[in-house]
Amino acid sequence: MKPAYFYIILGAGLWGTISWYVKNLYTYGFTPMEVVILRVWTTAILLVIFLLCFARNKLKLASLKDIRYFIGTGIFSIAFFNFCLFTAMELSTIPVATALLYTAPAFVTIFSAIFFGESLTKGKMIALVLTLIGTCLVVGVIPLNLTAVSYNAILFGLGSGLGYSLYSIFSKFALKKYSSLSITTFTFITAAVTLSPFFPFVQKGELLSNPAVLFYAFGLGFLPTAFAYIIYTYGLNRTEASKASILSTVEPVVATLIGIFLFQEVFTLLQMLGMICIIGAVLFIQVIAEKPYTSSRQIS
Numbered sequence: 001m002k003p004a005y006f007y008i009i010l011g012a013g014l015w016g017t018i019s020w021y022v023k024n025l026y027t028y029g030f031t032p033m034e035v036v037i038l039r040v041w042t043t044a045i046l047l048v049i050f051l052l053c054f055a056r057n058k059l060k061l062a063s064l065k066d067i068r069y070f071i072g073t074g075i076f077s078i079a080f081f082n083f084c085l086f087t088a089m090e091l092s093t094i095p096v097a098t099a100l101l102y103t104a105p106a107f108v109t110i111f112s113a114i115f116f117g118e119s120l121t122k123g124k125m126i127a128l129v130l131t132l133i134g135t136c137l138v139v140g141v142i143p144l145n146l147t148a149v150s151y152n153a154i155l156f157g158l159g160s161g162l163g164y165s166l167y168s169i170f171s172k173f174a175l176k177k178y179s180s181l182s183i184t185t186f187t188f189i190t191a192a193v194t195l196s197p198f199f200p201f202v203q204k205g206e207l208l209s210n211p212a213v214l215f216y217a218f219g220l221g222f223l224p225t226a227f228a229y230i231i232y233t234y235g236l237n238r239t240e241a242s243k244a245s246i247l248s249t250v251e252p253v254v255a256t257l258i259g260i261f262l263f264q265e266v267f268t269l270l271q272m273l274g275m276i277c278i279i280g281a282v283l284f285i286q287v288i289a290e291k292p293y294t295s296s297r298q299i300s
Contacts, residue, residue: 004234004235007238011232012247012251013251013254014223015224015254015255016250018224019097019098020262021224022035032090033198036082036086037192037195039221040078041221042221042225043192044188044191044192046218046225046227047185047226051181058182059182067186069183070183074191076166079194084156085157088101091153092149094258095275097156097157097160098251099134099252100135100139100157100158101157102252103135103158107164107165108168124285126281127285130277130281131278134277148268232248245286246283252275252279
């Protein structure tokens with residue numbers, strides 16, 4: 001196996017472990033939003049330390065007004081999609097929440113057509129239909145089993161896909177002036193600073209001195225976020241984007257296995273078929289469509 005392939009698979013596989021840290025933090029009484037705040041703060045700290053050691057020039061803002069880009073990526077995307085994803089995990093199961101997150105490329109396709117004038121090609125339309133069918137299978141609309149997944153779980157699950165898709169839209173403007181690593185770092189710094197007032201330090205500040213809480217919090221910020229992003233990007237820069245997109249689909253597989261085997265969550269064959277449809281649509285839109293959705297998943 002080529003080293004680049006290994007880095008991509010390892011990075012994507014680490015993304016799939018997010019749920020393990022989140023579920024364990026829930027056992028200490030943290031809410032989804034509080035877990036989001038813990039994640040953005042620990043990730044911001046680790047990324048800043050990394051850049052201070054290896055690429056200080058990437059920590060410079062070209063202009064103060066560029067903060068508007070990172071408000072978009074940090075608040076409207078990262079904070080929103082993490083909150084929706086973690087809430088969906090709490091309300092349903094890890095496999096269902098992960099499958100709904102993977103509707104993001106479909107949202108990107110639609111938004112790109114609206115905001116950037118990108119054409120809705122035949123390939124993209126096929127991918128959108130596959131995503132719709134897959135989503136209906138995952139949430140139980142096909143067959144008609146409206147109690148399979150709660151409406152709130154579906155709403156938050158789709159919200160995570162919507163929020164994640166916005167990262168590509170906002171970062172497209174920032175990429176004109178910044179590297180993807182700089183964008184990710186400023187994104188988490190902005191999210192951390194903005195969300196800090198919403199953390200209940202009086203009620204739960206004492207928990208932050210608990211070694212187990214710090215382990216899960218910094219583990220969440222390090223392995224499936226900062227480290228996973230860095231090694232995935234390293235591998236991506238050394239191979240074709242289409243191959244990286246195929247290798248990165250190991251993420252929902254890992255997340256599903258964690259949900260089923262570690263947390264004993266139920267995931268039916270029809271729901272599995274739905275996830276396959278959604279992943280198939282992701283691959284189709286990246287590999288076959290004329291203007292593929294970027295496989296460089298800046299953040300998960």
